[in-house]
Amino acid sequence: MKGVSEVLGRRAESVKLQTVIFAAFFSAALLFLLLLAAGLLLRFGAITTQLVEEDTMRMVLQVNHLLDDHLREIMSLSDTLYYQVVKDEELEDGERTELFRLLCQENDDIASGAVLFDHQGRILSSWPHSQLRRNAEPREEGWYREAMVQPENLHFSSPYVQNLFDDQEDYRWVISVSQAVQITRQGRTEKGILLVDTNYTSLRQLLSGVELPNGGYVYLMDADGELISHPWQQLIYSGIREENHLAAAGYADGVHYESWQDQNRMVVVRTVGYTGWKLVGVVGEEGLGWQNMQLLPFAVSLLLFVSCLLAVLISRIAALVTDPIRRLERAVKQIESGVLDLEIRAEGSYEVRRLSSAISAMVATLRRLMEDIRRQERAKRRSDLDVLQSQINPHFLYNTLDSVVWMTEAGRTEEAVEMVSALAKLFRISLSEGRSEIPLERELEHARNYLAIQKIRYRSTFSASITAQPGTEELPVVKLVIQPILENALYHGIDPMEEENHIQVRAYLEGEDLLIDISDDGRGMRPEVAATLLDESKPWKKSKGSGVGVRNVHQRLRLTYGEGYGVTIFSEPDEGTLVRLRLPARRAEEEREEGASHEEG
Amino acid sequence: MKKGKKGLFQSILLVLLGLLVLLSMVPFQPREPETxxxxxxxxxxxxxxxxxxxxxxxxxxxxxxxxxxxxxxxxxxxxxxxxxxxxxxxxxxxxxxxxxxxxxxxxxxxxxxxxxxxxxxxxxxxxxxxxxxxxPGGEEVSRMLINMALEDGREGTFLLLSESGTGLDDQRVIFAESYLRQQGIEPVRLSVRQNESRRLARTLETMDPDCVICPEAGLTYALCQHWMKEQESAPDYRFYGMGVTEPAARCLESGVIRGLVGWSxxxxxxxxxxxxxxxxxxxxxxxxxxxPLYAIGKEELDERSYQKLFFPVLP
Structure with a gap:
């Protein structure tokens, strides 16, 4: 469990902001959408169900009214037969029968016949049948018994095949309406039963045309659940179909929901007045809108469409928010890798723009600070080298002064004066009012003075020439860069006492650069040895003119002018050495302008 | 390029789903099956x-x-x-x-x-x-008819009536013959044509059987129709037939015949x-x-459950 949470935690850490925003917004939107859809669907379902309930109830009530009218007509006929025919004491049985015929024929849509029985079940008047079937016993019929038991009421039987009379042509289904009557015959009043057989077909036709909304149907049953009329009545009688009428017989008036044969359905029950019959409207599941085949595809496709639209929109919004942050992140990565000269665009939201500006400012500060540090470092190093370079070797000074003393004592005053004069110039140029750069002309003069001192001191016979390409005299150069090379040439390159040895200093231009070649035709050295002289990783050999001066010059040139400048040594054994100084050929004015622009930056 | 493809895919998907929504709004009418x-x-x-x-x-x-x-x-x-x-x-x-x-x-x-x-x-x-x-199979019809007849009496001549040319009823008669023999009764067989009901009634009278068993609905119907038309020619033998038709029910009700076997x-x-x-x-x-098959006597005819089966409520 802990491992899983760790993995999830690690995965969560690597999830992109855009994904997080998308997931959060889309989940919330989808949840909202689903809740809304579910709410609307439920509400729609409830409204649909309510409408179906109301429609069904309205329809059932209308049918109930029609049925009520139909039954009232039957009751009215029965009452007419009783009060206007049966109660008429003056009428004979035959006259009653004739009136029965007239009234029944006039109302043949509701009645198929009428019979008056005496209290022993004998026919007194009857139409259209006149004779009971052999062994028929009307007193055992339900309608007879009920009328006898409750003489104050009219009784409606459930449908049955009338099979009481001998002269019936067919087996006709009827609903019998019976009531107890008082018969006055020959001055005597006795109890009897008036039977009216209703036209069952007209009652069925009244209900057969009724169709409820959404494929529902209506059926009629008596209070005990015996079917009176049903669209599939004969199929139910035959056992091919089934109906839940016995359960419905127990329902009170109103709307009920039941599950029947694996289907939920709505049942609307309405009791028909007087008879106790129940009119039942049934609407199946498909009619209630619970499984609306129209609504479901629409809802699903709309939900899919809106979900995809939301996904696209949220994805775009997330990208809009996160793209500037991602660009900023890439910029920060570049800064991490040392790239400081990049442009960070301030875009996106207010916070991101502020962050971009802050990072830009930070980068600028960092860049400036690093530049400052680098410059300071460079200046310090150059200063150190300058100091080192500007220090006149005490041995050289001692030896020179010793030579001056020696020459003075020897009366070689002119040479002494010359030497002292050269030494003085040497020092003046060395100082150069504290400037690090001096014109080439003065640097060359410094070299001449040095060579002059050395020549006097060693009484050397070596020759030396110093030349400069015209136009280069005024070019500024870092001071005291030639003298260390000359010192090396004197100590290691040539034998100063040899007449044939020659040292040449030549300054000239090459493209944009000023080159100063210091060459000698002395012993020379192997190129690998020459290469080690400038290699800073190699330790210095503390000896007189051991090349420290050359390396010092090389570093000073590079510090002052950059990596592309410095010292190059060309040497072959017994062929001499050429030390080339490469400097930028910049005028003093240019230098000043450049310096000014650096300061402004 | 990748973003462009993604955008195109999203647009196509949205258009398709939009079309689906429009399609789902078209009223759906289930196709009426062909008549x-x-x-x-x-x-x-x-x-x-x-x-x-x-x-x-x-x-x-x-x-x-x-x-x-x-x-x-x-x-x-x-x-x-x-x-x-x-x-x-x-x-x-x-x-x-x-x-x-x-x-x-x-x-x-x-x-x-x-x-x-x-x-x-x-x-x-x-x-x-x-x-x-x-x-139901012929055996079941025959068995029920014979059982009804045997309940009313085992004495006298039992005549099995069948219509010539209908193999089905032949089967029923063959089984009835066998079943009666099992009951210790040797029946007489008579095979006739249905369109001669009057002559058949006379033939039956001439043969003077005590019990006639007819496991064929057409023949039962024809005889009952004849008897209802000419009531004086009602048989003085017990008749058990097949099929609850109106003439047969009338005959049963009036006692002309003794029993019927029928289905709905x-x-x-x-x-x-x-x-x-x-x-x-x-x-x-x-x-x-x-x-299901039902054996119906005179008493059953008045029962509401039988009425429901054999006298259909007109739609």
């Missing part, structure tokens, strides 16, 4: 026998969206034109054919040929090349027509099993 034509072949003389079956068939046709064509087959005393009619109907492209029991046996040789074009349905069990068998003709008509429509649409026929 079927179902031909019913029956013997002209049996039309009265077919009243309740016809009611059931008409109800099933209305429920299944079918039109019924009742084709009466004429009978000249020797043979019918049923074979010709059946082949013609099958060739003319009727969707299904229902064959009345009285001509099943005669048409059996051509059922294979006719059923190549459309489903053929018969009422009786054991017919080859038909799709539906739901009538309405239900049989409904089931066979419903099955024909399902078969024509290539659907599975759902009904399995047999319709």
């Amino acid at each position: 079927l034509e179902i031909s019913v072949l029956f013997l002209q003389r049996d039309s009265g026998l077919w009243d309740n079956i016809r009611l059931g068939m008409e109800q099933a046709a209305a429920d299944q969206g079918a039109e019924l064509r009742f084709l009466s087959v004429s009978y000249d005393g020797e043979e019918t034109d049923g074979a010709q009619l059946l082949l013609r109907e099958a060739a003319d492209g009727t969707d299904a054919v229902i064959i009345a029991p009285a001509i099943e046996q005669e048409l059996e040789p051509i059922l294979e040929e006719a059923s190549a074009n459309c489903p053929i349905l018969t009422f009786s069990q054991g017919m080859d090349h038909t799709l539906l068998d739901f009538s 003709d309405y239900a049989s008509g409904y089931l066979i027509c419903e099955s024909a429509a399902l078969a024509a649409r290539g659907k599975e026929i759902e009904w399995e099993g047999e319709l």
Whole structure:
């Protein structure tokens, strides 16, 4: 469990902001959408169900009214037969029968016949049948018994095949309406039963045309659940179909929901007045809108469409928010890798723009600070080298002064004066009012003075020439860069006492650069040895003119002018050495302008 | 490039889903199944026998969206034109054919040929090349009739009546003969033609049996119709027949005959027509099993449950 949470935690850490925003917004939107859809669907379902309930109830009530009218007509006929025919004491049985015929024929849509029985079940008047079937016993019929038991009421039987009379042509289904009557015959009043057989077909036709909304149907049953009329009545009688009428017989008036044969359905029950019959409207599941085949595809496709639209929109919004942050992140990565000269665009939201500006400012500060540090470092190093370079070797000074003393004592005053004069110039140029750069002309003069001192001191016979390409005299150069090379040439390159040895200093231009070649035709050295002289990783050999001066010059040139400048040594054994100084050929004015622009930056 | 492809995909998806939404808004009307034509072949003389079956068939046709064509087959005393009619109907492209029991046996040789074009349905069990068998077997009918007769008395001559030319009833009579023998009674057999009911009634009187058992509905119907028409010729022997028709019920009610064995003709008509429509649409026929048989005496006729079965409520 802990491992899983760790993995999830690690995965969560690597999830992109855009994904997080998308997931959060889309989940919330989808949840909202689903809740809304579910709410609307439920509400729609409830409204649909309510409408179906109301429609069904309205329809059932209308049918109930029609049925009520139909039954009232039957009751009215029965009452007419009783009060206007049966109660008429003056009428004979035959006259009653004739009136029965007239009234029944006039109302043949509701009645198929009428019979008056005496209290022993004998026919007194009857139409259209006149004779009971052999062994028929009307007193055992339900309608007879009920009328006898409750003489104050009219009784409606459930449908049955009338099979009481001998002269019936067919087996006709009827609903019998019976009531107890008082018969006055020959001055005597006795109890009897008036039977009216209703036209069952007209009652069925009244209900057969009724169709409820959404494929529902209506059926009629008596209070005990015996079917009176049903669209599939004969199929139910035959056992091919089934109906839940016995359960419905127990329902009170109103709307009920039941599950029947694996289907939920709505049942609307309405009791028909007087008879106790129940009119039942049934609407199946498909009619209630619970499984609306129209609504479901629409809802699903709309939900899919809106979900995809939301996904696209949220994805775009997330990208809009996160793209500037991602660009900023890439910029920060570049800064991490040392790239400081990049442009960070301030875009996106207010916070991101502020962050971009802050990072830009930070980068600028960092860049400036690093530049400052680098410059300071460079200046310090150059200063150190300058100091080192500007220090006149005490041995050289001692030896020179010793030579001056020696020459003075020897009366070689002119040479002494010359030497002292050269030494003085040497020092003046060395100082150069504290400037690090001096014109080439003065640097060359410094070299001449040095060579002059050395020549006097060693009484050397070596020759030396110093030349400069015209136009280069005024070019500024870092001071005291030639003298260390000359010192090396004197100590290691040539034998100063040899007449044939020659040292040449030549300054000239090459493209944009000023080159100063210091060459000698002395012993020379192997190129690998020459290469080690400038290699800073190699330790210095503390000896007189051991090349420290050359390396010092090389570093000073590079510090002052950059990596592309410095010292190059060309040497072959017994062929001499050429030390080339490469400097930028910049005028003093240019230098000043450049310096000014650096300061402004 | 990747973003462009993604955007294009999203746009196409949205357009497709939008079209789906529009499509789902188009009102959906389930297609009404095509009206079927179902031909019913029956013997002209049996039309009265077919009243309740016809009611059931008409109800099933209305429920299944079918039109019924009742084709009466004429009978000249020797043979019918049923074979010709059946082949013609099958060739003319009727969707299904229902064959009345009285001509099943005669048409059996051509059922294979006719059923190549459309489903053929018969009422009786054991017919080859038909799709539906739901009538009770002949043995059951015979057994019930004999049991009713034996309950009323075992004495005297028992005559088994069958119609010549109908193999089905022959089967019933053969079983009845065997069953009576098992009961220790040696029956007499009489095979007659149905269109001679008056002569048959006289023949029966001449033969003077004590009990007549007729396991064939057409013959029972014809005799009962004769007796109802000419009431003075009512038999003085016990008669037990097959099929609850109006003349038979009248005879039973009036005591002319003693008992009937029958099923719900309405239900049989409904089931066979419903099955024909399902078969024509290539659907599975759902009904399995047999319709129940009932033995009905005079007393049962007044019972509401029997009335519901044998006297259909008109739609």
